[in-house]
Amino acid sequence: MEFVRNGDEIFPDLRVNIGSLELKNPVMTASGTFGYAREFENLMNLHRLGAVIVKGISLAPRSGNPPPRIVETACGMLNAIGLQNVGVERFIKEKMVYLQGLQIPVIVNILGDSIDEYQEITERLSGVKGIAAIEVNISCPNVKKGGVAFGTQAHMAKAVTEAVKMKSSVPVMVKLSPNVTDIAEMARAVEDGGADSVSLINTLIGMAIDLESRRPKLANVIGGLSGPAIKPVALRMVYQVAKAVSIPVIGIGGIDSTEDALEFMLAGASAVQIGTANFINPRVSEDIVEGMHRYVIDHNLSSIRELIGALEVK
Amino acid sequence: MTQYQEKAKITRFEQLSENIVRLTLYSPDIAAATKPGQFVMIKAGKGKDPLLRRPFSVHQTTSDGHLQILFKVVGRGTDMLARRKEGEEISVFGPLGKGYKIEKSKPACLVGGGLGIAPLLLLAKSISRMKMDTSKDVIILGGRSADEIKALVKDFKQFGIKVLVATDDGSLGHHGFVTDVMKNTRLADDSVVYTCGPEMMMMAVKNICAIKGLQCQVSIESVMACGMGACLGCTKHTKDNRYVHVCLDGPVFNAEDLKWNL
Numbered sequence: 001m002e003f004v005r006n007g008d009e010i011f012p013d014l015r016v017n018i019g020s021l022e023l024k025n026p027v028m029t030a031s032g033t034f035g036y037a038r039e040f041e042n043l044m045n046l047h048r049l050g051a052v053i054v055k056g057i058s059l060a061p062r063s064g065n066p067p068p069r070i071v072e073t074a075c076g077m078l079n080a081i082g083l084q085n086v087g088v089e090r091f092i093k094e095k096m097v098y099l100q101g102l103q104i105p106v107i108v109n110i111l112g113d114s115i116d117e118y119q120e121i122t123e124r125l126s127g128v129k130g131i132a133a134i135e136v137n138i139s140c141p142n143v144k145k146g147g148v149a150f151g152t153q154a155h156m157a158k159a160v161t162e163a164v165k166m167k168s169s170v171p172v173m174v175k176l177s178p179n180v181t182d183i184a185e186m187a188r189a190v191e192d193g194g195a196d197s198v199s200l201i202n203t204l205i206g207m208a209i210d211l212e213s214r215r216p217k218l219a220n221v222i223g224g225l226s227g228p229a230i231k232p233v234a235l236r237m238v239y240q241v242a243k244a245v246s247i248p249v250i251g252i253g254g255i256d257s258t259e260d261a262l263e264f265m266l267a268g269a270s271a272v273q274i275g276t277a278n279f280i281n282p283r284v285s286e287d288i289v290e291g292m293h294r295y296v297i298d299h300n301l302s303s304i305r306e307l308i309g310a311l312e313v314k
Numbered sequence: 315m316t317q318y319q320e321k322a323k324i325t326r327f328e329q330l331s332e333n334i335v336r337l338t339l340y341s342p343d344i345a346a347a348t349k350p351g352q353f354v355m356i357k358a359g360k361g362k363d364p365l366l367r368r369p370f371s372v373h374q375t376t377s378d379g380h381l382q383i384l385f386k387v388v389g390r391g392t393d394m395l396a397r398r399k400e401g402e403e404i405s406v407f408g409p410l411g412k413g414y415k416i417e418k419s420k421p422a423c424l425v426g427g428g429l430g431i432a433p434l435l436l437l438a439k440s441i442s443r444m445k446m447d448t449s450k451d452v453i454i455l456g457g458r459s460a461d462e463i464k465a466l467v468k469d470f471k472q473f474g475i476k477v478l479v480a481t482d483d484g485s486l487g488h489h490g491f492v493t494d495v496m497k498n499t500r501l502a503d504d505s506v507v508y509t510c511g512p513e514m515m516m517m518a519v520k521n522i523c524a525i526k527g528l529q530c531q532v533s534i535e536s537v538m539a540c541g542m543g544a545c546l547g548c549t550k551h552t553k554d555n556r557y558v559h560v561c562l563d564g565p566v567f568n569a570e571d572l573k574w575n576l
Contacts (some may be wrong), residue, residue: 035544042317043407043542063557070539070547075363081546084557110380228362256362279540280357280367282407283319 012296013303014289016050016270018248019171019196021105021133023050025269027302028288030252030275031056031135031175032211034119036095037102043282044111048096048289050271053104054095057136059117059124060108061087071208071217072230074226076254078206080220084294088124096128105132107173115163122167133170136160136195137192139162139177139202151177151202161193173250178230179205183237185243193244197249199239199273201234226276228254235267242309244277256284258291268309317542318343322406325380330465333387334429335396342379343556344408348372350437351413351533354383355541357405358391366539370567371433371510374469381406384432384466410541411565414508414531416441421450421502422475422526425492425519426513431455431466433533437508442473447565450502451477453477454495460486479571493518501528509533509569517546521571530569536560 014025028051034040037052046052071078080093086094091108098150099106108131112118125131138160139151149267150156159175165172174190176183178201187198203224208217234253242249248271251264256277264272277284297306320471326338344354355367356497368391370383387396398404413439416422422441426434434453442448453470457463463466467486470477476506479487480495488495492515503508503526509519510533523530536548541561558572 033544039543043319064546064549066551067547067549068537069549070537070545072366072537072539075365077365079539079545079547084546211351227365276365276539279545280365281319281405282540282542 012293012301013305014296015293016308017135017304018173018250020183021196023105023287025050025292026265026269026271027285027292028053028107028250028271028273029278029285030273031137032280033275036099037106038098040097040282044286047103048286049104050233050289051107051132052099052102053107053109053135054099055085056083056111056122057085057088057091057107058083059088059121060070061085062089068217068219069152070222072227073074073206073208073225076225076229078208078218078223079222080218080227082220088121092124092128096130100130106160107133107135108128109135109137109175110164111137117165118160119167122164124170126167128278129239133173133196134164134168135175135199136164136177137202139179139309151186153182154185157186158193160188161190165194168257169246172237173197173199175202177201178237184240187241187245187249191247195247197248197250197270198241198245199252201230201237203251204230204233208237216223225304226254228256231233231260232253235263238269239267239311250267256280258288258295261288261292262295265304265307266309266311268311270308301305315545316332316347316435317408317410318347319405319407321403324400324402324404326411327398327400329453330384331461333396333435334384334462335387335411335574336373337395337398338380338382338385339379339404339406340379341406344406345375345379346376348381348409349413349435350416350440351563352409352411353504353541354406354408354410354567356383356395358394364394366552367405367407368395368534368542369410369538369541369561371533372436373432374435384429386429395552407541412563414566415534417506418444421505422448422482423451423496423499423501423507424453425507425509425511427456427492427515428462429456429529430533431463433464433510434508435469438470438473438475440544442475448473448475450476450505452465452499452501453479454492456480456482456492456495456515458482472513478558489520489564491515493522496522501526503523503527506531516569517574521576531566532559532569532572533566534564534572536565
């Protein structure tokens with residue numbers, strides 16, 4: 001399905017705004033599930049995406065955790081990849097050229113062990129052409145210090161956000177951890193820190209055990225749970241956060257269909273990220289965009305934006 | 315390298331033994347693009363549980379658009395797949411990974427154990443077509459019993475390459491391991507060994523190759539979520555302690571590049 005231009009109107013209108021960033025549709029691919037986009041170029045039309053979020057980048061390259069790194073669980077999977085990535089210099093040199101050629105916004109996910117590191121990566125990225133926004137990962141569960149203190153303590157989350165904002169030339173999205181007592185408090189903290197938007201949820205910490213060997217199934221013992229199993233939790237958290245902050249909220253967690261995505265929008269998300277579903281159907285994000293086109297037409301909406309936060313509780 | 319996602323119709327269902335199944339799928343794009351040792355990702359069921367696709371090495375392809383996979387029922391995914399019927403469609407995605415590098419001018423020795431035999435059939439066909447002379451080539455197949463591998467041995471014999479067999483219980487061929495057969499077989503000094511099977515077996519094959527000074531290519535199995543380099547879940551250690559990914563860097567590796575610590 002193609003955009004049909006009707007005068008100055010784009011129909012069906014799937015555009016959404018994440019602060020100053022306008023997306024042609026609300027569908028992004030989640031960091032760590034879509035490589036550096038090129039991996040998917042033969043399997044879908046990348047230009048149909050609202051935005052692409054690339055694998056988390058650290059200051060220095062990281063080799064990640066020992067295997068086994070993944071295990072399937074009921075309606076989901078646990079991963080403990082350990083933030084394997086090429087590091088910011090190689091990312092700019094080897095991966096950005098391809099990404100710059102894409103006609104869609106590229107959002108770079110960053111992570112660090114200290115505020116200085118977050119700031120240094122941001123500084124390094126801020127001169128680079130073709131980056132539409134930065135997503136700050138303060139919530140990966142799989143690496144010691146790997147942002148986890150930042151993701152679970154409100155004052156630290158705020159401090160990282162302020163530090164990144166200070167150096168960033170593009171909008172800053174902060175990705176929140178669900179492994180906290182009150183995610184709305186974390187969202188308010190990063191909003192106070194100047195975040196332009198929040199994305200949630202990252203994975204829920206879980207584990208799996210092999211009864212025969214009496215060992216954990218992951219070498220890292222614990223890992224992050226993702227997939228359809230976490231969708232209800234994610235939906236609830238998006239709902240709570242959307243009520244708590246005034247910046248745009250991006251919904252993530254177990255989305256693998258248009259219906260799932262639209263439920264997150266009703267709960268208050270301005271856009272969504274597709275994660276684990278990319279592994280099962282590499283074309284799923286494009287399919288969801290097509291489903292949104294049909295939904296907007298079938299339901300006579302003037303824009304998909306009508307759905308954002310339109311949940312009727314009573 | 316081009317990959318495809320196809321809805322493939324099951325055109326033939328074969329129960330080769332109590333728990334070994336061979337599926338023939340009509341999957342023309344993938345079948346035409348597949349090289350020996352490459353794999354496909356298949357969605358076993360229809361719903362969200364089990365969630366992930368399963369990797370299967372391609373067992374055989376035909377020029378009329380069919381591809382085969384061979385598997386043993388070991389868990390929920392394979393059990394579900396073994397219950398699918400002829401005429402049903404399943405989602406197949408591939409071909410993926412780097413397969414065997416066929417050395418056209420050197421004698422080939424294929425060593426397969428158990429379900430590791432699967433990718434060797436396509437390899438044997440390719441070798442028989444690419445090489446002028448296969449008189450020095452040998453295929454060594456092993457399994458628990460005659461029941462497990464009898465049907466497969468017949469398929470390998472059609473390429474005119476010498477086939478030797480070993481079974482754990484002695485019910486077919488040599489009573490013992492494929493590595494016994496390998497040790498007792500005169501292999502040319504420049505032979506290339508292509509192997510797939512349980513890791514213990516492949517390590518033994520690799521050790522024999524190291525002693526005889528033979529090049530050895532191994533096909534590695536791994537749990538994986540995506541099969542295409544996005545999840546970074548299927549890591550293996552190299553001998554110098556770096557990580558490689560089975561889906562992108564493999565599944566076929568030079569045996570000496572990997573770390574073997576079983």
